[in-house]
Amino acid sequence: MEYFTILMAGVAYGFIVGLIPVAGATVGLIAIYSFVGYFDDPYMLVVFTTAIVVSSSIGDSFCGVVMNIPGAGGAAATMIDGFPMSRRGEAARALSAAISTSWANGLIWGLLVFLFLPYYSKIVLYFGTQEMFTFLIFSMTCVVFISSKYYVRGFIALIGGFVVGHIGMDPETAAPRWTMGWEYLGDGIQMIPVMAGVLAFPELISAYRMKAEKIFLDNAMIKSQLIQGVKDSWKYRWDGLRGGFIGGFIGLIPGIGGNIADWFAYSQTVAATKNDDEKVGKGHVRGVIGCEGANNAQKATSYVPTILFGIPGAPFEVIIMGLLMYVGLELGTPAVLADTRFFDALLSSYMWSLLIILPISYMFIKYAVKITNIPFKWYFWPILASLIWSSTQYTGLKEDYMMLAICCVAGMVLKYLKFSRVSFLIGFILSARIESSYLQFTGLYEWGDLLSNPLAIIFLLLAALAAYWGAFKNKSRIDFV
Amino acid sequence: MKKLVIAALVALGMTVSSLPVMADFTFIVPQKPGSGTSVWTAIVAGELEKHLGEKIKIVNIPGANDIPGFNKFHNDLQHDDKTVMVSHGGNGVSYLVDPVDYDYYQYDPIGMMNLTIINGHSPGFNPYTGIIKFSAGSGMNPDMMAHILLKGGPDLTMAQAEEIFASQYKYIKGMSGGDRRLSFQRGGELNVTRESTAAYNKYYNGKEFSKVWFSQGVFNLETGEIDADPNWPNLSIHEVFEAKWGVAPQGEFWEAFELVRNFRDVMQKALWIKKGSPETDRLRAAFRAMAADPVSMAKIYEKTGKYDWIIGEDMVDALDILREQIQPTTLRNLVSFLQFTGKPAILKEDLIK
Numbered sequence: 001m002e003y004f005t006i007l008m009a010g011v012a013y014g015f016i017v018g019l020i021p022v023a024g025a026t027v028g029l030i031a032i033y034s035f036v037g038y039f040d041d042p043y044m045l046v047v048f049t050t051a052i053v054v055s056s057s058i059g060d061s062f063c064g065v066v067m068n069i070p071g072a073g074g075a076a077a078t079m080i081d082g083f084p085m086s087r088r089g090e091a092a093r094a095l096s097a098a099i100s101t102s103w104a105n106g107l108i109w110g111l112l113v114f115l116f117l118p119y120y121s122k123i124v125l126y127f128g129t130q131e132m133f134t135f136l137i138f139s140m141t142c143v144v145f146i147s148s149k150y151y152v153r154g155f156i157a158l159i160g161g162f163v164v165g166h167i168g169m170d171p172e173t174a175a176p177r178w179t180m181g182w183e184y185l186g187d188g189i190q191m192i193p194v195m196a197g198v199l200a201f202p203e204l205i206s207a208y209r210m211k212a213e214k215i216f217l218d219n220a221m222i223k224s225q226l227i228q229g230v231k232d233s234w235k236y237r238w239d240g241l242r243g244g245f246i247g248g249f250i251g252l253i254p255g256i257g258g259n260i261a262d263w264f265a266y267s268q269t270v271a272a273t274k275n276d277d278e279k280v281g282k283g284h285v286r287g288v289i290g291c292e293g294a295n296n297a298q299k300a301t302s303y304v305p306t307i308l309f310g311i312p313g314a315p316f317e318v319i320i321m322g323l324l325m326y327v328g329l330e331l332g333t334p335a336v337l338a339d340t341r342f343f344d345a346l347l348s349s350y351m352w353s354l355l356i357i358l359p360i361s362y363m364f365i366k367y368a369v370k371i372t373n374i375p376f377k378w379y380f381w382p383i384l385a386s387l388i389w390s391s392t393q394y395t396g397l398k399e400d401y402m403m404l405a406i407c408c409v410a411g412m413v414l415k416y417l418k419f420s421r422v423s424f425l426i427g428f429i430l431s432a433r434i435e436s437s438y439l440q441f442t443g444l445y446e447w448g449d450l451l452s453n454p455l456a457i458i459f460l461l462l463a464a465l466a467a468y469w470g471a472f473k474n475k476s477r478i479d480f481v
Numbered sequence: 482m483k484k485l486v487i488a489a490l491v492a493l494g495m496t497v498s499s500l501p502v503m504a505d506f507t508f509i510v511p512q513k514p515g516s517g518t519s520v521w522t523a524i525v526a527g528e529l530e531k532h533l534g535e536k537i538k539i540v541n542i543p544g545a546n547d548i549p550g551f552n553k554f555h556n557d558l559q560h561d562d563k564t565v566m567v568s569h570g571g572n573g574v575s576y577l578v579d580p581v582d583y584d585y586y587q588y589d590p591i592g593m594m595n596l597t598i599i600n601g602h603s604p605g606f607n608p609y610t611g612i613i614k615f616s617a618g619s620g621m622n623p624d625m626m627a628h629i630l631l632k633g634g635p636d637l638t639m640a641q642a643e644e645i646f647a648s649q650y651k652y653i654k655g656m657s658g659g660d661r662r663l664s665f666q667r668g669g670e671l672n673v674t675r676e677s678t679a680a681y682n683k684y685y686n687g688k689e690f691s692k693v694w695f696s697q698g699v700f701n702l703e704t705g706e707i708d709a710d711p712n713w714p715n716l717s718i719h720e721v722f723e724a725k726w727g728v729a730p731q732g733e734f735w736e737a738f739e740l741v742r743n744f745r746d747v748m749q750k751a752l753w754i755k756k757g758s759p760e761t762d763r764l765r766a767a768f769r770a771m772a773a774d775p776v777s778m779a780k781i782y783e784k785t786g787k788y789d790w791i792i793g794e795d796m797v798d799a800l801d802i803l804r805e806q807i808q809p810t811t812l813r814n815l816v817s818f819l820q821f822t823g824k825p826a827i828l829k830e831d832l833i834k
Contacts, residue, residue, distance in 0.1 A: 037514075125667050187543040310659060325515040326514050328515065440655050440656060443653040
């Protein structure tokens with residue numbers, strides 16, 4: 001009963017943060033960081049965070065469709081076709097198509113991931129130091145060359161994040177490194193202020209200044225449009241499934257996801273409708289279905305690298321890793337991989353959340369739209385307060401506030417100069433992992449040993465392919481981040 | 482813009498005003514939330530509150546080598562009568578060989594738990610003859626030295642120990658606890674590992690990929706020697722050494738090992754308060770009550786394995802014994818050997834004056 005209560009709380013909270021422009025799973029999870037100490041039972045936290053992820057994915061479609069501003073990144077592609085539909089009085093149809101497609105792909109990919117995840121964990125035993133080292137090289141290459149059209153700036157941002165992530169202690173000598181004598185930095189710059197300052201704060205400011213448009217649902221039309229939206233999802237199921245496949249695949253690659261999966265799925269839908277009479281991009285439901293297919297699928301598969309290797313598959317997974325670490329569940333370790341209760345909690349909470357959120361989002365669609373119509377300045381204060389609160393739990397001292405301020409300024413500068421903040425964050429987050437992987441590799445092997453490892457060779461070839469495609473063949477010219 | 486600034490200030494105000502009411506006692510932990518010592522402190526503080534009758538707030542002040550938190554207690558926070566420092570074994574190693582501000586002998590000790598460390602190896606690997614592959618780290622140094630001691634045999638000199646390290650040892654840097662466990666379980670990459678008793682039981686005991694090698698033993702308060710570990714009969718390091726080599730361990734390398742091992746393990750988890758604090762006696766009494774409460778201790782043992790508390794004056798005696806073990810030659814040998822292995826250890830002249 002306690003688990004069910006916490007699941008319902010997570011679903012409700014996730015749905016609401018999903019409805020709030022720019023909030024979504026990442027900000028919603030950051031906000032609960034300061035309350036994590038109240039979770040005596042670690043599996044309750046697994047249930048709560050999973051429910052938030054699932055329900056926020058459904059909720060964030062609303063912003064794009066009815067406000068013409070992006071939700072938590074994921075809805076940016078949805079709004080291209082979703083909002084023109086709303087203007088035509090088809091908001092409920094667009095939302096219904098988005099929800100049903102996202103939900104169906106969430107179910108398919110969720111089952112594939114969470115039902116079989118305990119079996120995938122056996123892979124880890126064959127994934128040694130060489131494989132991990134080359135897998136990280138492949139991931140970094142994808143982040144730089146695929147996540148943004150500005151790959152040179154993406155590379156600089158990645159290096160910047162990597163350098164910032166290096167501040168702290170030298171793992172080789174255990175001596176302070178690049179701390180400039182500031183003891184506070186001795187254990188490195190903490191993840192929460194960086195996530196809050198670099199990623200969330202600039203979006204908050206943008207949303208505050210963004211002009212949202214208000215759409216109201218027509219009571220008489222809601223029921224028929226909801227049914228029509230479901231019919232659309234079935235009619236254009238291959239677009240949705242293709243989007244799901246793209247999202248599912250991209251979620252597996254550490255560090256890229258979110259916007260990339262949605263935009264990529266959207267661009268493929270555009271490509272598939274070149275000869276269609278009704279052009280996608282001007283308010284066609286196929287555009288909504290194409291990108292929403294990737295939404296939940298990507299979220300489900302991003303759990304795979306996070307749980308198996310302790311490498312976050314998406315930015316929100318970074319927060320989940322930190323939260324679960326707090327209650328003693330260190331993802332990517334033998335203890336968690338052998339913990340059947342953990343996998344049970346994950347599977348059941350994911351599936352139950354999906355089952356619960358579907359009727360909720362349909363039954364309360366009218367009220368959900370009303371929530372999105374609340375002026376953003378009303379959300380601004382509590383969201384900012386929760387970001388500050390969560391970012392200052394490290395020591396609670398004035399240095400925490402200083403660090404958050406520095407991160408906020410850095411985030412604004414990166415956004416203004418169009419340096420990929422996601423690349424920066426991935427460089428920061430994986431910095432320690434890359435360094436430790438390098439140290440382990442050089443401590444145990446010679447470079448030539450890679451040539452006798454088939455999996456390592458495959459990852460290096462994939463990295464080269466990703467770099468080539470990103471630099472010379474990626475003509476979509478979509479700025480994913 | 483003006484509105485934004487006002488919004489930020491209001492948000493800041495909301496944050497500060499929502500801070501929880503300050504607890505009666507504050508326990509400083511020099512590691513991140515979720516770390517071993519943080520989890521241990523949360524369990525102990527939860528049980529101690531029942532016997533203390535006051536609330537305890539845990540504050541994490543992490544930093545490189547877990548030194549900044551303890552330094553901050555020493556330089557600043559200890560002046561509060563109700564602020565308690567929770568140190569762990571790594572702080573003991575740093576006290577001997579790193580530049581730190583803190584000094585155990587300047588506080589009132591409250592209580593400590595002499596937890597020990599268990600070492601295991603891959604079943605098909607002979608650690609006495611093969612090249613050992615073990616994960617490096619400050620807290621790992623006493624274990625690495627124990628491996629070399631067991632390989633080297635009686636009367637091992639510092640030069641011989643260095644030769645063994647150079648030719649028969651791979652000390653792999655950059656491994657977290659999770660990496661270490663996975664690499665050991667995978668087999669081949671690491672062939673020796675170490676854990677606390679509770680963690681060893683959880684991850685390795687009874688598994689086909691692991692065989693217990695030795696326990697670091699427990700400290701005898703009467704003699705200052707390493708005693709048998711009640712959790713691991715006949716497996717304490719001196720017992721394993723004698724079984725292998727037929728004589729008790731001794732010599733300059735053994736003494737250097739014993740020094741760093743004791744400063745790590747005897748004070749594996751220890752609590753300190755300002756010297757002369759009016760709260761010292763009350764805290765010690767609460768600890769004694771907690772140590773006598775089977776319900777409280779059952780919860781703590783679940784996390785740590787069954788090890789006794791050393792409380793109050795007994796802890797002062799233990800500290801005196803440890804101080805006697807800091808002999809000039811022993812400390813010089815220890816520093817010199819750790820430097821040889823790549824650790825930036827320093828010789829602290831003030832410890833041997």
